[in-house]
Amino acid sequence: MAKKPISQNLKLASIDISLMDDQAVALLEAPQDKPESMWRDIWEGIYSNKTSLISLAFIVLLGLVAIGTKIAPGVLPYDPFQQNLSIALQAPSLAHWCGTDQQGRDIFCRILVGAQISLTVGFSAVAISLVIGVILGAVSGYRGGATDTIIMRVMDMMLAIPSILLAIAIMAALGKGVEKAVIAIGLVSIPEYARIVRSEVLAIKESDYVAAARVIGNSTPAIIMRHILPNVLPSIIVRATLGISMAILDAAALGFLGLGVQPPLAEWGDMLGRGRSEIFRAPWLMLYPGLAIMLTVLAFNLIGNGIRDGLDPKTRKR
Amino acid sequence: MLKYIIKRLLMVIPVLLGVTIIIFLITRILAPDPAPVVLGEHATPAAMAAWRADHGLNDPIWLQYGHFIINALHGDLGTSYYTNAPVTQEIFSRFPATAELAICAIVVASLIGVGLGRLSAVRKNKLADHASMFVALIGVSMPIFWSGILLIILFAGILHWLPSNGRVSPMLQPTGGTGFYILDTLMRGDWTALRDVLLHLILPTLALSLYSLAIITRMTRSSMLDSLNEDFIRTARAKGLRRRTVNNRHALRTAMLPVTTVIGLQFGSLLGGALLTETVFSWPGIGKYTVDCVLKSDFPVIQGVVLLIATIFVIVNLVVDIIYAFLDPRIKYGTKADD
Numbered sequence: 001m002a003k004k005p006i007s008q009n010l011k012l013a014s015i016d017i018s019l020m021d022d023q024a025v026a027l028l029e030a031p032q033d034k035p036e037s038m039w040r041d042i043w044e045g046i047y048s049n050k051t052s053l054i055s056l057a058f059i060v061l062l063g064l065v066a067i068g069t070k071i072a073p074g075v076l077p078y079d080p081f082q083q084n085l086s087i088a089l090q091a092p093s094l095a096h097w098c099g100t101d102q103q104g105r106d107i108f109c110r111i112l113v114g115a116q117i118s119l120t121v122g123f124s125a126v127a128i129s130l131v132i133g134v135i136l137g138a139v140s141g142y143r144g145g146a147t148d149t150i151i152m153r154v155m156d157m158m159l160a161i162p163s164i165l166l167a168i169a170i171m172a173a174l175g176k177g178v179e180k181a182v183i184a185i186g187l188v189s190i191p192e193y194a195r196i197v198r199s200e201v202l203a204i205k206e207s208d209y210v211a212a213a214r215v216i217g218n219s220t221p222a223i224i225m226r227h228i229l230p231n232v233l234p235s236i237i238v239r240a241t242l243g244i245s246m247a248i249l250d251a252a253a254l255g256f257l258g259l260g261v262q263p264p265l266a267e268w269g270d271m272l273g274r275g276r277s278e279i280f281r282a283p284w285l286m287l288y289p290g291l292a293i294m295l296t297v298l299a300f301n302l303i304g305n306g307i308r309d310g311l312d313p314k315t316r317k318r
Numbered sequence: 319m320l321k322y323i324i325k326r327l328l329m330v331i332p333v334l335l336g337v338t339i340i341i342f343l344i345t346r347i348l349a350p351d352p353a354p355v356v357l358g359e360h361a362t363p364a365a366m367a368a369w370r371a372d373h374g375l376n377d378p379i380w381l382q383y384g385h386f387i388i389n390a391l392h393g394d395l396g397t398s399y400y401t402n403a404p405v406t407q408e409i410f411s412r413f414p415a416t417a418e419l420a421i422c423a424i425v426v427a428s429l430i431g432v433g434l435g436r437l438s439a440v441r442k443n444k445l446a447d448h449a450s451m452f453v454a455l456i457g458v459s460m461p462i463f464w465s466g467i468l469l470i471i472l473f474a475g476i477l478h479w480l481p482s483n484g485r486v487s488p489m490l491q492p493t494g495g496t497g498f499y500i501l502d503t504l505m506r507g508d509w510t511a512l513r514d515v516l517l518h519l520i521l522p523t524l525a526l527s528l529y530s531l532a533i534i535t536r537m538t539r540s541s542m543l544d545s546l547n548e549d550f551i552r553t554a555r556a557k558g559l560r561r562r563t564v565n566n567r568h569a570l571r572t573a574m575l576p577v578t579t580v581i582g583l584q585f586g587s588l589l590g591g592a593l594l595t596e597t598v599f600s601w602p603g604i605g606k607y608t609v610d611c612v613l614k615s616d617f618p619v620i621q622g623v624v625l626l627i628a629t630i631f632v633i634v635n636l637v638v639d640i641i642y643a644f645l646d647p648r649i650k651y652g653t654k655a656d657d
Contacts, residue, residue, distance in 0.1 A: 048478055058517075085475065087616070113413060140526045153332065153333075153336065154336065156333055156336075157333055157336030157337050157339075157340055158340065158634050160333050160334075160336075160337050160586075160631055161337060161340070161341075161624055161627070161628050161629045161631075162586050162587055162589055162590025162591075162627060162631065163587075164590040164591070164594070165589075165593060165623075165624060165627060166340075166606075166624070168609070168612055169341060169344050169592065169612070169620055169624055170344055170348070171411065171421070171612070172344075172345070172349070172612040172615060172620055173344045173348040173349035173350075174348060174618070175350075187630075232354045243609075245459070249461055252461050253462070253594055254461065255424065256461070256463050256597075257593075257594070257609050257612075257613075258599065259612070260612060269461070272461075272463065272464065272467070276467070276598075279467065279470060279471065279475065279482075280471070283471045283475070286464070286467050286471075287468075287471075290461060290464035290467065290468070293464065294459050294460050294461065294464065297458075297459040297460075297461075298455065298456070298459035301455065301458060301459055302455075316523050
């Protein structure tokens with residue numbers, strides 16, 4: 001049976017706003033497509049697009065590398081933190097695929113270990129902006145009035161400052177470190193999520209099933225959590241996937257400027273920044289970490305495209 | 319229209335006030351005491367107390383904010399913790415370098431982005447479309463500082479075609495004038511210096527414009543595809559107009575409306591990106607200066623730069639909105655639309 005888009009799944013027959021309670025209960029209990037259909041749409045979107053599928057495989061592999069090198073660092077051929085000045089600045093070779101850095105550490109191993117930080121920052125920063133942004137957007141859109149005006153004006157003010165500049169200012173105040181980079185990057189992306197969720201909520205809150213939920217006496221938080229947010233999920237998922245790539249880029253930028261991790265930790269942006277002094281003598285110091293950032297960001301962007309296609313009824317092939 | 323412009327101008331004031339509150343909260347409440355950072359860990363408590371008193375940091379926070387706003391309205395953004403020079407003077411002496419770079423980047427991004435987007439839409443699903451979209455995808459995925467480094471390695475390190483840092487060769491540096499070197503060398507008719515300035519601009523401009531170019535390409539393509547499906551395009555073709563005329567005079571012109579907004583928004587991201595590009599290319603603008611000040615916790619400078627960039631960003635978007643209103647006769651700025 002052909003599936004309906006998730007936004008239509010929950011759209012019920014037109015009803016009068018002054019419903020009787022039993023009618024309202026019947027409306028809410030009417031069979032709705034299960035949430036699995038959304039995940040199926042997402043999977044089909046990725047599966048039907050070769051580049052998205054390859055990107056997903058790449059990210060899964062990268063995730064496994066990050067977890068593997070964390071649990072069992074011994075699997076790496078070289079210690080990514082051990083200095084050995086006798087082999088400093090060696091060009092890429094069979095022994096050291098991506099060469100060695102100024103301290104004689106193997107760059108390939110440091111890139112593999114660096115995946116831990118890049119992925120952690122990407123996912124954690126998005127989690128922060130997602131949770132706060134969704135709550136603010138939902139409350140703003142649902143409550144309207146002064147609450148909406150205040151929240152959205154604050155969001156507008158944050159949007160008036162370029163995100164990387166705001167993140168740098170926050171880092172200047174909080175100090176260096178991965179956790180602080182996560183907070184800075186997470187905070188600067190809140191307005192985007194809040195805006196997306198607000199605009200969706202504004203449309204959804206006028207739906208009949210929300211009216212029905214209100215009539216039978218559901219509280220505002222319950223209506224937002226049970227009836228509104230599930231319908232906003234598709235837009236949020238697409239934005240969050242692309243948001244991870246933006247977060248990884250921002251984290252790399254902070255690392256490049258020397259505001260990220262502290263030595264001897266390995267982070268791709270920081271590795272790039274520290275290699276700048278050897279730009280002509282040892283270009284591989286910057287070539288490979290940059291490639292790692294680009295491929296990871298590209299992969300998340302392509303997965304995001306696949307998910308968007310899967311969830312967008314206009315592009316879905318049925 | 320005049321009412322709309324006045325209303326939009328008035329809306330700029332609370333946004334900028336909000337920006338000052340946000341940046342003030344970050345630098346005065348979130349940040350730790352700057353005295354030990356500026357004076358060094360070995361400074362005596364008495365010296366630190368005197369320094370704090372000198373900089374008004376012992377006053378209640380609302381009073382500090384009040385002073386900041388009143389002074390800012392008089393064009394005084396405070397003094398740098400390190401050089402003791404007025405922040406306004408420090409910023410404005412470097413501003414032309416950043417503005418020149420950002421303007422060149424947005425011009426390049428707009429010209430190439432619109433060109434690629436148009437090509438992509440006209441040749442949808444053909445090789446040119448796939449190639450343009452590939453460039454756009456790489457553009458949004460590449461770290462801005464990495465593209466700069468790659469350009470330096472290739473064009474300065476390997477090919478030796480272009481300089482890798484600075485705005486101009488030391489011997490040719492224009493003195494006095496506006497600080498916009500292209501303009502200064504042009505006005506003096508110093509062609510050797512102009513050539514040198516342009517050569518120095520190529521790599522940072524390319525690096526900075528890549529991301530915006532990608533976004534503009536995507537937007538132009540999607541907007542033009544929409545307009546190519548409109549009835550008036552079919553009518554124009556049915557009238558027997560040449561394909562190029564239909565594409566350029568009818569489809570592209572209509573498609574440019576949303577693209578104009580994106581270009582305006584991209585100008586803000588370019589100013590943010592300039593922080594990274596200027597660091598890579600040792601470009602003596604406010605971006606590199608800000609990064610240096612961030613590393614030294616020179617908060618008055620950070621406040622000043624954020625305020626300046628936010629002001630430019632808001633004004634550019636205001637101008638774009640007004641241009642949009644003039645360009646699109648369908649837009650009626652009634653009270654509802656304004657909201």
